[in-house]
Ligand SMILES: Nc1ncnc2c1ncn2[C@@H]1O[C@H](COP(=O)(O)OP(=O)(O)OP(=O)(O)O)[C@@H](O)[C@H]1O
C-alpha cells in the first residue's frame with residue numbers, strides 16, 4: 001500500500017501543501033511561511049504517515065516541526081538537492097548550494113518533458129530561471145529579486161513613495177506615483193523577459209518555457225501580450241511538489 005503523504009513546498013513567503021495518495025490529491029492549501037508548525041495539526045487531521053518537505057526557508061522551525069511530528073508518530077522526509085538524479089545533472093560545482101526548489105523543479109520538468117529543452121521560471125519571493133537541455137544537462141540559471149521584494153526595497157528606502165491605490169500597470173510613463181511605480185515594474189519585468197528570451201534562444205534548441213510561482217501567471221501574461229513572443233510557454237502550478245514526488249519515488 002503506498003503511504004499517504006502531506007507534500008509541502010516551503011518558500012520564503014508561503015507554504016504550499018497538498019495531501020493525497022499515489023498522485024491522487026484530495027486537499028491542498030497555502031500557509032504563510034511562519035506558520036510552518038501548523039503542519040502538524042494538518043498531518044494529524046488527514047492521518048498521514050509521512051510529511052514530505054522541500055524547504056528553502058528557516059531551518060530552526062523545520063527542526064521543531066520534525067520533533068513535533070515525531071512525537072505524534074508521523075514520519076518526516078526532507079528533499080535534498082543532488083548532484084545528479086532522474087536524468088538531470090546539476091550544473092553547480094558546489095551542487096549542494098542550488099536551492100532545493102530549483103532542483104526539484106528541474107526533476108519535475110525532466111519527467112514531464114523528457115524529450116525537450118526547457119527553461120523554468122519560478123516567480124516567488126525571488127525569481128529564478130533555470131535552463132535544462134534535453135540530454136539532462138542543467139546549464140545554470142539566474143536569481144532575480146521578486147516583485148514583492150523589489151517593492152519593499154523601493155518603499156522601505158524612500159520617504160515619499162506611497163502606494164495609496166493599486167492600478168493596472170501599463171508601459172506608458174506614469175503621471176501619478178502609483179502608476180510610475182507599477183509601470184516601472186512592468187518595464188523591468190518585460191525587459192527581463194525579453195533579455196532572457198534572447199539567452200534561451202541562444203543556449204537551447206526550441207525550448208519550452210515553463211512558468212511557475214506566485215507571480216508566474218502575471219509574468220506569463222506579460223510575455224504572451226508582447227507583439228512577438230518567440231517561445232512556446234506553459235504554466236505549471238505545483239512544479240516543486242511534482243519534483244518532490246519524483247525524488248521520493250526514486251528513493252523508495
Ligand atoms: N496571497 C498571496 N500572498 C503572498 N504573496 C502572493 C499572494 N498571491 C500572489 N503572491 C505573489 O507571490 C509571490 C510569492 O510567491 P510564492 O508563494 O511562489 O513564493 P515562495 O515560494 O514563498 O518564494 P521562494 O520559493 O522564492 O522563497 C509574492 O512576490 C507575491 O507577489
Ligand SMILES: CC(C)(CO)[C@@H](O)C(=O)NCCC(=O)O
Nearest residue numbers: 056097098099101102126128143
Ligand atoms: C533563490 C531561492 C530563494 C528561490 O526560492 C532558493 O532557490 C534559494 O534559496 N536558493 C539558494 C541559492 C541558489 O540556488 O544558488
